[in-house]
Amino acid sequence: MTASLLSLLAAAPTRIDPLELFLDADIVVQAVMVGLLLASVWVWTIIVSFSLRMGKLERGSREFEGDFWDAEEFDSLTTGRARKDLPSARVAAAGLGEWKRSTQHPPVDRDGTRQRLASAMESQAAKEADDLSERLNFLATVGSVAPFVGLFGTVWGIMNSFFQIGMQESSSLAVVAPGIAEALFATAIGLFAAIPAVIAYNRFSHRVNRYEARLQRFADKFHSALSRELDKA
16 A cells, blocks of 8 residues: 555656646636637737837837927928827827818907817827727726636536546545646636736826826927917917
C-alpha cells in the first residue's frame, strides 16, 4: 500500500498545466474558454491601438493649436488632408464654416451668430469625443460580462463533475477534483479578460473626457476670437 501511494504521488502533477486543463475540459467549458480568450485578445488589441491613437491625436492637437494661433489665415490650416484627421482641426472648421454662412449676407445678426458659432463647435467637439469612445463600449461589455461567462463555464463543469460522481458511484476527491479544476479555470480566464478591460475602460474614459475638455477650451477660445471680429464689423 505504501509503495502504491508513493507511485501515485510521484505520478501526480507538480504544477497547473493550463493546456492540459483546457484539453481535458468538457466541450461546453472549452467553448467558453475559447470565447473568453478571443475576447481577451481583442481587448488587448483595443488597448494597444487606442493608446497609440490617443497619443498621436494629443501630439497632433498640440502642434495644430500652436500653429493655429500663430497663423494669420485660419482657412489654410483646416483644409490640409493631414489637418482634417485632427479633431481640433474639425472643430475649427465647424466654427469657420458657421462664421462664413452667418456673415456672408449683411446685416449680420451678432448675437445669433455668436450662438450659432458656439453651438456648431460644441456639437463638433462632442461628436469627436463620441467617435473616440465608440470602441470603448467593447471594453465595458467584456469587463461586465466576462466574469459571468466564466462562471457559467464553472457551473457547467461542476455539474459535469457531480454527474461523474453518480456514474462512478464514488465521491472520492480523485473523481471530482479534475473536473472542478477545469471548471474553475474557466472563471480564471473570465477574470483574465475582464480585469484589463475594466482598468482600460476607466483609464481611457478619463482620457477621452480630458481630451474633450481640451477641445471645448479650444472652441471657447476660438469663439472669443471670432466674437471680437464681430464687434469690429
